[in-house]
Amino acid sequence: MARKLAKSTVERFRKHLEDERTRLEGLVEEYERELQVARLTESSSDRSPDPGNAEASSLKLEYAKELSIEQNTLDLISKVDHALARIKTGHYGICENCGTAIPIERLDVLPYSTLCVECAAKFN
Numbered sequence: 001m002a003r004k005l006a007k008s009t010v011e012r013f014r015k016h017l018e019d020e021r022t023r024l025e026g027l028v029e030e031y032e033r034e035l036q037v038a039r040l041t042e043s044s045s046d047r048s049p050d051p052g053n054a055e056a057s058s059l060k061l062e063y064a065k066e067l068s069i070e071q072n073t074l075d076l077i078s079k080v081d082h083a084l085a086r087i088k089t090g091h092y093g094i095c096e097n098c099g100t101a102i103p104i105e106r107l108d109v110l111p112y113s114t115l116c117v118e119c120a121a122k123f124n
Helices: 007-043 054-089 104-109 117-123
Strands: none
Touching: 007 054
8 A cells, every 4th residue: 555645745746736737837828929929920921931942941840849849838737737636536646557655756856747666667
């Protein structure tokens, strides 16, 4: 049976996860604004690059990069939400695979972690 985290420890992680969620949501909003500005700039009559030129390729690469960063951030938000849900159900800090305790040192680094070190190593 895995050990239960102290209420104060769980509360510390809950606060940290909520703060992280707020920070990540701000990043997503920022990415959305930057993409919108780039789209408007590209479609303006002042700057409508020929799809075959280097500038258009550079813009496409920037869009792809921004979308990738945004998707990674959304994935992190999903992990944070999952960890917060595990706090509510009392399963936070317990490996989803084997049921052992996730070391606090691991949770300090990855507070949204749902696997102990050994199980994480097996799946990665």
